[in-house]
Amino acid sequence: MADPRAYPERPYLAVSAAIIRDNRVMIVRRARAPAKGLYTLPGGAVETGETLHAAVARETREEVGLEIEIAGLAGHREVIMKDASGGVERHFVILAFAARWRGGEPQPNEEIAEARWMTLAELAAAPTTEGLAEIVASAFELVRAEGGRR
Secondary structure: OOOOOOOOOOOEEEEEEEEEEOOEEEEEEEOOOOOOOOEEOOEEEOOOOOOHHHHHHHHHHHHHOOEEEEEEEEEEEEEEEEOOOOOEEEEEEEEEEEEEEEEOOOOOOOOEEEEEEEOHHHHHOOOEOOOHHHHHHHHHHHHHHHHHHO
8 A cells, every 4th residue: 555645745734742751751763764763752643623732642642652731832843855856755744742741651552663751861862853852942941831830
C-alpha cells in the first residue's frame, strides 16, 4: 500500500506535545522514516473533524500512553522534504503544544523506538528534529507562566 502522505496535494496538519513533568520533557526517538532515529516530541496528524486539543491528547495517548493537560501553543514547524528531482515528497505543518503530565508512564507504540523524560541538558546532546530545542524552551516558559496563574 502506498503511503498517502507521500507526494501530497496539500500540506498535512499535525500536532505534537512538549509534556513537562518534574522539570523534564517527554522525548521520543522515532522508529520509522522520515525522522527515524531522531529525538522529537510525541504527536501525529490531525484527523478530519478532530479539534487540535483532542488530536494532541489522542496522539499522546496512542504514542506513549500519557494523559496530559494542555497549557498552550508552544510554536510551530513546517517540514517540507523534497526528493532528488525537487518534487515535494512530504509537507507537514506541525503545531507544538506545551502540556503538563497528568498520568501514565511511557509505553511507546510501534512508531516509537524509545520514550523517556529528558532534562534540557540531555536534550541538547541528543540528535533531534530541527527546531526542537526552541519549542521545548517555549513549552517550559508556558507551563511555568500557567503555574503562576493557578
